[in-house]
Amino acid sequence: QSVLTQPPSVSAAPGQKVTISCSGSSSNIGNNYVSWYQQLPGTAPKLLIYENNKRPSGIPDRFSGSKSGTSATLGITGLQTGDEADYYCGTWDSSLSAGGVFGGGTKLTVL
Amino acid sequence: QLQLQESGPGLVKPSETLSLTCTVSGGSISSSSYYWGWIRQPPGKGLEWIGSIYYSGSTYYNPSLKSRVTISVDTSKNQFSLKLSSVTAADTAVYYCARRILVYDSSGYNNWFDPWGQGTLVTVSS
Numbered sequence: 610q611s612v613l614t615q616p617p618s619v620s621a622a623p624g625q626k627v628t629i630s631c632s633g634s635s636s637n638i639g640n641n642y643v644s645w646y647q648q649l650p651g652t653a654p655k656l657l658i659y660e661n662n663k664r665p666s667g668i669p670d671r672f673s674g675s676k677s678g679t680s681a682t683l684g685i686t687g688l689q690t691g692d693e694a695d696y697y698c699g700t701w702d703s704s705l706s707a708g709g710v711f712g713g714g715t716k717l718t719v720l
Numbered sequence: 721q722l723q724l725q726e727s728g729p730g731l732v733k734p735s736e737t738l739s740l741t742c743t744v745s746g747g748s749i750s751s752s753s754y755y756w757g758w759i760r761q762p763p764g765k766g767l768e769w770i771g772s773i774y775y776s777g778s779t780y781y782n783p784s785l786k787s788r789v790t791i792s793v794d795t796s797k798n799q800f801s802l803k804l805s806s807v808t809a810a811d812t813a814v815y816y817c818a819r820r821i822l823v824y825d826s827s828g829y830n831n832w833f834d835p836w837g838q839g840t841l842v843t844v845s846s
Contacts, residue, residue, distance in 0.1 A: 611766060640828045641827075641828035641829045641830070641831070642827065642828060642829065642830040642831065642832075644831070644832035644833075646767075646833075652838075653816055653836040653837065653838050653839050654767065654816070654833075654836055655834075655835075655836070656832060656833065656834035656835070659821075659830070659832040659834070660830055660832075665834065697766065697767055699767075699831070699832065699833070700829075700831065701822075701828070701829035701830075701831045703829075705782070705783055708769060708780070708782055708783070709757070709759075709769040709772070709820070709831055709833075710769065711759075711766060711767040711768070711769065712766070713766045714766040714767070
């Protein structure tokens with residue numbers, strides 16, 4: 610069982626918007642920054658969002674991140690079929706002695 | 721452009737030690753700004769952080785694996801390595817190495833992994 614809770618799956622039509630939630634606690638999300646990763650089928654995870662809402666170079670502004678209290682949200686607008694992937698949130702957990710933790714992952718289906 | 725590549729045996733017998741190496745190219749592993757980490761993903765499951773190392777040799781391990789894990793660094797070869805002892809079938813996974821950025825400010829720890837290696841599947845079976 611993951612320390613961070615994500616919905617197992619979400620779906621939306623091409624062109625629509627979707628949000629993926631990541632719920633934690635005060636020992637992780639509540640007092641630390643959140644990052645998000647996209648894992649396309651058969652590939653390694655790729656950084657999408659860091660420092661709660663910053664996008665690395667090359668990540669389109671269709672992807673956005675936000676954080677409020679002990680939860681974080683990844684938003685994707687203008688959905689494309691190429692966005693079908695697993696998405697993971699990650700953060701630091703102060704109860705794990707310098708540990709990184711990830712959510713269980715959310716499978717995005719673009720219908 | 722920084723690249724990471726995992727290497728090591730794809731098959732390990734139960735009770736033996738899993739050994740993997742990550743070779744870093746396009747940048748120095750001795751940079752004071754970064755840590756280097758291992759993450760694994762069992763087939764069909766999510767990501768699990770294994771541990772991280774600083775170029776000086778300081779290590780941080782997932783408490784659930786700490787008794788079996790050793791991560792080391794060889795700055796002369798621009799490599800870092802993972803050893804996981806007493807493996808069982810539950811350790812079958814794709815193992816990824818990644819650069820870890822870890823900084824602290826008044827808002828907390830800021831921690832992310834980028835880039836990642838392509839991953840290597842390690843199967844534990846007799």
